[in-house]
Amino acid sequence: MSASRATAFDFDAALTDKVRIINATLHQLLAEQREVPEQLRTALDYTLSGPGKRIRSALVLWCCELVAGREDAGARIAAAAIEMVHTYSLVHDDLPAMDDDDLRRGRPTCHKAFDEATAILTGDGLLTLAFEILADRIDDPVLAVRLIGELARAAGPAGMVAGQIADLKAENTVGTVAMLEYIHTNKTAKMFRCAARMGALCGGAQAGPLETLGQYGLKIGLGFQIADDILDVSASSEQLGKTAGKDVQAAKCTYPAVVGIESARELERRLAREAVDLLDPFGAGAEILRRLAVMLLDRNR
Ligand code: GRG
Numbered sequence: 001m002s003a004s005r006a007t008a009f010d011f012d013a014a015l016t017d018k019v020r021i022i023n024a025t026l027h028q029l030l031a032e033q034r035e036v037p038e039q040l041r042t043a044l045d046y047t048l049s050g051p052g053k054r055i056r057s058a059l060v061l062w063c064c065e066l067v068a069g070r071e072d073a074g075a076r077i078a079a080a081a082i083e084m085v086h087t088y089s090l091v092h093d094d095l096p097a098m099d100d101d102d103l104r105r106g107r108p109t110c111h112k113a114f115d116e117a118t119a120i121l122t123g124d125g126l127l128t129l130a131f132e133i134l135a136d137r138i139d140d141p142v143l144a145v146r147l148i149g150e151l152a153r154a155a156g157p158a159g160m161v162a163g164q165i166a167d168l169k170a171e172n173t174v175g176t177v178a179m180l181e182y183i184h185t186n187k188t189a190k191m192f193r194c195a196a197r198m199g200a201l202c203g204g205a206q207a208g209p210l211e212t213l214g215q216y217g218l219k220i221g222l223g224f225q226i227a228d229d230i231l232d233v234s235a236s237s238e239q240l241g242k243t244a245g246k247d248v249q250a251a252k253c254t255y256p257a258v259v260g261i262e263s264a265r266e267l268e269r270r271l272a273r274e275a276v277d278l279l280d281p282f283g284a285g286a287e288i289l290r291r292l293a294v295m296l297l298d299r300n301r
Contacts, residue, residue, distance in 0.1 A: 063199025163187025192221025
């Protein structure tokens, strides 16, 4: 058994615990939205209850725990908010005008299960609800505004939306490493940095640890996207719960396409090592985050 496999059981149990908390929070928050029309509620419930890995939201809870010794109600709201924004991005990414996909989280995509207009509105609903819950449910107004700013910057036109438009523009072009770094940093890694920073802020982190945890998030986020690129060419649709081989089919700008699969794996390993090194000042309390960095290399979905 490899060293990373030896730690996998503990990690899985810890993640399962967080997934249970995140799912319960999402379910509760949606149930409390009494004035949502029935058809929209059904679509919101369908997308939010899909078996996502909940990595970004778990990262919020773990970073809060690391800084404050425990996670709290505010961190759970922040975790739910980032999960809502992430889920919106998947719903919109699957639309015919974007990646045009039929399968997500092992089930028909939102526009296939319902229709295109419902999927657009479901994404819109998730994106706005995320900010509503941060505004309404975080007790400390200064913290609420900081969390709203972090999430808006990561998901907005100089973050995930910028990455997505660059990704679409790069299809069928000869990609470069600089393009890849730009796309992956914006499309994916900034949301991981945001998750780490939101958790740290909920825990009351000072500027130094906040910055370090953000850098850790950025590195594992980039590694996560490289792993995603590799899985697209090496795993099956059943394993991934989404259509495999889509990147090649759409001639996407990916690490395996631009630098080859071995260099992509090496880069992924380097990012994980650098992320783990950043955690040195946090000592033993950061063990779960070290395991997360390793797990992202080993994941098979
Ligand atoms: C539509 C504005 C807009 C942005 C879309 C995030 C994104 C940008 C597109 C989704 C497709 C994609 C390949 C995104 C890269 C990030 C990524 C690997 C998403 C999948 O994240 P996982 O594996 O998904 O954490 P689960 O389903 O486990 O939550």
